[in-house]
Amino acid sequence: MVQPIKNFDELIKSLDDVKPEAVLSEYFRLKRTERNGICILVVEDQAMPRQLILEALRSKWNCECVAAKNGLDAIKAYAREAPNLVFLDIVLPDIDGIDILAKISDIDKNSFVVMTTANTSSDDVKRCLQLGAKGYIAKPFTKMKIEQYINVYLEKAKGDQK
Amino acid sequence: MLEQHVDLTNIRDMIDGDKELEKSLLATFIEGADENIVALENNIKDGEDPVWKLNAHSLKGSARSCGANILGELSSKAQDSFTDSALVKTALLEQIKAEYAIVKEFLMNIINS
Numbered sequence: 064m065v066q067p068i069k070n071f072d073e074l075i076k077s078l079d080d081v082k083p084e085a086v087l088s089e090y091f092r093l094k095r096t097e098r099n100g101i102c103i104l105v106v107e108d109q110a111m112p113r114q115l116i117l118e119a120l121r122s123k124w125n126c127e128c129v130a131a132k133n134g135l136d137a138i139k140a141y142a143r144e145a146p147n148l149v150f151l152d153i154v155l156p157d158i159d160g161i162d163i164l165a166k167i168s169d170i171d172k173n174s175f176v177v178m179t180t181a182n183t184s185s186d187d188v189k190r191c192l193q194l195g196a197k198g199y200i201a202k203p204f205t206k207m208k209i210e211q212y213i214n215v216y217l218e219k220a221k222g223d224q225k
Numbered sequence: 226m227l228e229q230h231v232d233l234t235n236i237r238d239m240i241d242g243d244k245e246l247e248k249s250l251l252a253t254f255i256e257g258a259d260e261n262i263v264a265l266e267n268n269i270k271d272g273e274d275p276v277w278k279l280n281a282h283s284l285k286g287s288a289r290s291c292g293a294n295i296l297g298e299l300s301s302k303a304q305d306s307f308t309d310s311a312l313v314k315t316a317l318l319e320q321i322k323a324e325y326a327i328v329k330e331f332l333m334n335i336i337n338s
Binding site: 108111114115116182205 | 235238239240253257282283285286301
């Protein structure tokens with residue numbers, strides 16, 4: 064039953080307490096629960112490695128896949144699709160992958176982002192893990208490296224359901 | 226001998242030996258690598274150059290994904306040399322072009338087979 068608002072000031076105050084980040088996190092969580100299977104966002108500016116990982120994900124793991132070739136497309140795709148898992152390249156032509164990671168971690172506390180790069184700098188790895196990345200893949204992609212993180216994600220998702 | 230230049234083991238493993246898909250991936254690699262090399266040629270300047278760096282980085286990533294490991298290493302050197310003189314960049318690009326010619330010929334034979 065709808066209840067009349069008794070104390071308008073109290074209602075306004077309670078709305079002030081709602082953090083936009085919390086609302087977004089909940090939106091992403093709900094979108095994921097509506098999905099059958101998992102959706103993976105691949106952010107990779109180079110066409111050939113992007114095509115390679117997408118084909119492997121679709122054929123071997125039967126995943127729903129979304130691709131972005133730059134940072135702006137990545138942020139839009141994340142907001143639109145609420146992917147379960149993201150493979151995010153660090154070096155992109157427009158926005159640094161680490162900045163995208165920070166943005167995703169800000170708006171979605173349940174994000175599962177794995178950084179990918181052809182450069183291996185321990186400072187970058189440390190920074191990415193501090194910002195909430197769940198791991199790090201040194202390119203080139205291999206079946207074993209991809210499978211490792213898909214399994215980690217699936218284990219985590221199983222744990223979250225309990 | 227050509228295996229030193231291109232090792233397709235990983236690509237074939239990733240796509241379960243799908244020949245048509247392999248040809249498509251190799252063609253995509255060549256298209257991107259051609260563009261990267263033209264961009265490198267057009268950006269030989271003294272001192273820091275982010276366009277040179279980004280294209281060398283792209284070529285490095287694609288080459289390694291394709292199993293063209295020598296080309297990947299040369300591109301990595303080019304990426305690291307993004308602050309060097311035009312002379313150093315020219316010398317590196319010549320090595321890249323020579324290696325790429327071998328890689329491209331090998332891959333074109335597969336694509337056209």
